[in-house]
Amino acid sequence: MKRIVRHGQRQRDAARALEDACRPLEDALYDAKEAYWKAVESGDPAAIREAKKAKQEAAARFEETRTWLRREAEIVKLQTRTIPRLEQILAKPMLTGKDAREDATARAEVEAALAAAKAELETALAAALPLRQQLEQFGETVDGDPVPPDLPPGSADVSLPAVTVRGRARRTNERG
Structure with missing residues (x-):
């Protein structure tokens, strides 16, 4: 069965x-490709080399x-949604069964997911800073500082629709 993705x-x-x-x-890449094909049609080897070099540079930049x-x-997603959500889950007791005991395996799974998300965040931040410098070398203007690693939860500009909750009473079967 094919899964519908919305x-x-x-x-x-x-x-x-x-x-x-x-x-x-x-657009710059498409222009460079058109110039390359015009150079190929002209047959001039020097023009072809220059156009190919320009096309490769435009593709790399893109x-x-x-x-x-x-x-x-x-x-931003890791800092504002994933990690705070996992920390929120860990802050509450994780109870299972009729005895309402702490579920150590569920807590360990969430802690492992949190550790993995934090490791992924560190890796992404480490990769983002050199890439920012490379973009600046290309001549792009990069506004603002990199996303700080200690961004407080809920500080992102997020607007959510209002949530409406209705209670529903469970009735026991009173057939006799």
């Missing part, structure tokens, strides 16, 4: 923002920028 409004907005941010670089934007989005 994307929310935030995911579509994030994808559009990525496309909009990369549009000038993508891919580096896309990688950077995706990595920044992943860092």
